Amino acid sequence: MFFQKHKRILVLVPGLILALAVAVFSYGYLKRLPEIYGRIHQINNNDREDDLSNEQKALQSDETDRQAVYTVYTDLIGKDSIMVLERYYTGCGHYLIEEHPMENRYIGKNREELAQAYPNWTLKLFTPQRLVLRTEIDSYCPDHYMIKEENGFLVIFRPDKDTGIMLIVEATNIRLERLDSRLQEQ
16 A cells, blocks of 8 residues: 555656766766777877877877977966876887876976976977877886786786886785686786
8 A cells, every 4th residue: 555655756766866876977977088088099199190280290209219309489388288198108009198287386387397397208299388298108008907916816906007016906805726727827
């Protein structure tokens, strides 16, 4: 009798909860879409050349010799500037490119001051509107995971995006000895 009397509420409440959950997850996915797209579709040099303007093509270095190209601009970074950080991972050959608004602490800085702020990076492009910095990291990109044995248990690692140092993601309770010999070798 209770269920017949409140049938509409019993259907409506779970439906609203489900709709709210879908909306929250959709919002989170859409907020991360540029980051997800950049990781799924790795940018190679041919794709990047098609997207660059003629000015940027003239400034871009040949990836085979990996020499830096410096611009002749003497202007300062403006408040509406964009900072692009390109990380190239030699272990897997992938790029991780982050583009975001310029941080306030770098506004009004010139090329030399920014080069000092990023000593391990190569300054590829410097204009008042855009700053492109590039570095090579001798490791895998953060899209890769590694499974290793520690103290007889399997541990999952993932490289740090800035240093390439392997960080523990999860220490499992799976003993290495429980795996067959072929999996143990892998």
